[in-house]
Amino acid sequence: MEVATAVAMRNIDQRTIDTFRVPGIVLMENAGLALLQTLEALWPNLALCHVTILTGAGNNGGDGFILARHLWHRGTDVDVIMLTAAGRLRGDARRAYDMARAYHVPMTSATTPQAWSRTAPVLKHTSLIVDAMLGTGLQRPASGLYAEVIASVNEAPQPTVAVDIPSGLSADHGRVAGPHICATHTVTFALPKRGLLTYPAAAAVGELHIVDIGIPQAAIEAEEIDVAMLQEADIRQLLPQRHPNAHKGSHGHVLVVAGSVGKSGAAVLASQSALRAGAGLVTLAVPAGLNAAMEVQLTEVMTLPVAESPDGCMAASAYDTIEAFWSNASAMIIGPGLGIFPETQQLVQRLLQCAPVPIVLDADGLTLIADQPHILQASQVPLILTPHPGELGRLLKVSPADIQADRLDVALDFVRDTRVHLILKGAHTVIYTPDRHRWINCTGNAAMATAGTGDVLAGLIGALLAQGLSPLQAAQGGVYLHGLAGDQACAGLGSTGLIASDLIQELPHAMHKVRQGVICQIS
Numbered sequence: 001m002e003v004a005t006a007v008a009m010r011n012i013d014q015r016t017i018d019t020f021r022v023p024g025i026v027l028m029e030n031a032g033l034a035l036l037q038t039l040e041a042l043w044p045n046l047a048l049c050h051v052t053i054l055t056g057a058g059n060n061g062g063d064g065f066i067l068a069r070h071l072w073h074r075g076t077d078v079d080v081i082m083l084t085a086a087g088r089l090r091g092d093a094r095r096a097y098d099m100a101r102a103y104h105v106p107m108t109s110a111t112t113p114q115a116w117s118r119t120a121p122v123l124k125h126t127s128l129i130v131d132a133m134l135g136t137g138l139q140r141p142a143s144g145l146y147a148e149v150i151a152s153v154n155e156a157p158q159p160t161v162a163v164d165i166p167s168g169l170s171a172d173h174g175r176v177a178g179p180h181i182c183a184t185h186t187v188t189f190a191l192p193k194r195g196l197l198t199y200p201a202a203a204a205v206g207e208l209h210i211v212d213i214g215i216p217q218a219a220i221e222a223e224e225i226d227v228a229m230l231q232e233a234d235i236r237q238l239l240p241q242r243h244p245n246a247h248k249g250s251h252g253h254v255l256v257v258a259g260s261v262g263k264s265g266a267a268v269l270a271s272q273s274a275l276r277a278g279a280g281l282v283t284l285a286v287p288a289g290l291n292a293a294m295e296v297q298l299t300e301v302m303t304l305p306v307a308e309s310p311d312g313c314m315a316a317s318a319y320d321t322i323e324a325f326w327s328n329a330s331a332m333i334i335g336p337g338l339g340i341f342p343e344t345q346q347l348v349q350r351l352l353q354c355a356p357v358p359i360v361l362d363a364d365g366l367t368l369i370a371d372q373p374h375i376l377q378a379s380q381v382p383l384i385l386t387p388h389p390g391e392l393g394r395l396l397k398v399s400p401a402d403i404q405a406d407r408l409d410v411a412l413d414f415v416r417d418t419r420v421h422l423i424l425k426g427a428h429t430v431i432y433t434p435d436r437h438r439w440i441n442c443t444g445n446a447a448m449a450t451a452g453t454g455d456v457l458a459g460l461i462g463a464l465l466a467q468g469l470s471p472l473q474a475a476q477g478g479v480y481l482h483g484l485a486g487d488q489a490c491a492g493l494g495s496t497g498l499i500a501s502d503l504i505q506e507l508p509h510a511m512h513k514v515r516q517g518v519i520c521q522i523s
């Protein structure tokens with residue numbers, strides 16, 4: 001599903017009005033009704049509640065008037081508080097107001113901070129607050145009256161439903177520039193907006209509901225949006241199917257190049273994850289001194305001891321053993337726990353230039369090439385890079401804070417120049433393709449911020465590549481299933497205490513769930 005900016009959404013709305021002949025007020029009516037249905041599904045006793053609806057000067061407020069009219073018509077006790085004088089409402093918002101007025105919906109206005117301080121006590125007696133103040137038309141940070149109202153709403157203990165976007169947040173990015181509503185639910189129209197899916201703003205969205213308001217798909221496609229949100233249906237259709245006649249050689253062999261003294265666990269996690277993600281065979285190339293320990297720890301994974309340097313890392317001469325082996329492999333994972341030793345740097349650079357199968361480059365593998373990212377262009381095979389913000393910062397020569405401030409766009413030039421697929425990890429992971437499309441993943445949770453979960457992701461993506469998925473499909477399936485496994489593990493464990501190996505156990509269940517078509521909510 002496409003992810004819109006404010007301009008894209010305005011164009012799509014306008015195209016629906018102009019080309020598909022749907023009047024704007026009909027879209028607004030659809031929006032208000034979809035909002036109503038969402039509230040009724042969330043609170044079946046809505047008719048017995050008191051609902052306070054705060055409306056602004058634009059069409060976001062218009063949606064609030066439509067909702068108010070329908071709630072009132074159905075017997076719900078409603079109070080609309082307008083933050084602008086009725087005389088200043090224009091267009092569809094004015095029409096929506098006129099209809100609400102004709103239905104005798106109780107409406108008052110509070111257009112100054114003083115008037116708001118007299119009106120605010122109504123919040124004490126309400127069951128639900130609806131924020132229809134500012135939507136995609138936000139032009140500047142909220143201040144004055146709007147800032148006061150936002151503060152009062154955020155202090156109130158009742159649930160708050162944001163209409164389209166929490167007031168004060170930008171539709172276009174995840175940066176927080178001023179006061180904003182912290183919603184328990186956000187009901188957004190037609191498409192998710194960038195600001196709803198990108199942190200830190202995404203933390204204020206609560207549970208996200210994306211509702212249809214009758215915009216035709218052709219009106220959306222004409223906008224040629226290059227950012228999308230991953231959905232379970234996308235993943236279901238790309239998961240590898242196993243033929244009844246399958247054998248272990250028919251669904252891929254992953255070669256994992258990983259591990260150094262003190263970091264052998266990363267090699268174990270990546271290898272085991274690859275097996276759990278369906279690879280038929282997994283071979284782990286490790287420094288020879290670690291081989292005995294790996295043999296004990298890994299039962300199903302095969303090992304390939306390679307030359308090691310005196311400090312326990314992979315020596316440059318390990319290349320020969322790996323090269324002699326790689327015709328067996330269908331994908332490689334390079335990097336987990338490799339360390340950042342100069343000898344290993346030479347090895348990794350050579351492997352990237354010469355290896356004949358698709359590669360997942362992760363962790364220390366990324367750090368080892370950070371000074372020479374042009375090396376990526378010399379690769380003969382598809383590359384998937386899996387940096388966290390610190391690793392991407394090293395590749396792009398910017399700070400992790402700069403990466404986080406611009407997660408959706410920061411690596412656009414890098415992927416264009418290097419022709420790699422890049423997975424920027426973190427809450428709501430972003431996949432970049434070489435042709436500059438981005439996909440946002442919304443599975444996963446904060447409990448996954450623990451050592452080794454990145455190694456599990458690398459193993460999972462490597463296994464999907466080895467089973468014949470394209471780099472984009474492997475990246476999509478990998479990040480979605482990794483997050484889903486984390487969500488499922490948390491359902492049993494709670495929000496802390498998850499460790500990376502729990503994810504590995506959950507991977508088959510996550511894949512099974514997606515194959516079965518169990519709907520997963522995003523939050």
Ligand SMILES: NC(=O)C1=CN([C@@H]2O[C@H](COP(=O)(O)OP(=O)(O)OC[C@H]3O[C@@H](n4cnc5c(N)ncnc54)[C@H](O)[C@@H]3O)[C@@H](O)[C@H]2O)[C@@H](O)CC1
Binds near residue numbers: 058063
């Ligand atoms: N046909 C359409 O365009 C549809 C629009 N819809 C709704 O319309 C919204 C967009 O409507 P608008 O473009 O009218 O914009 P908004 O309703 O988001 O806000 C625009 C108004 O707020 C004022 N404003 C902007 N920033 C402010 C600030 N910081 N402090 C105080 N006032 C501020 C502007 O001067 C303008 O009067 C969407 O978010 C959605 O809720 C839906 O009804 C669906 C159909």
Ligand SMILES: [K+]
Binds near residue numbers: 132164
């Ligand atoms: K809003």
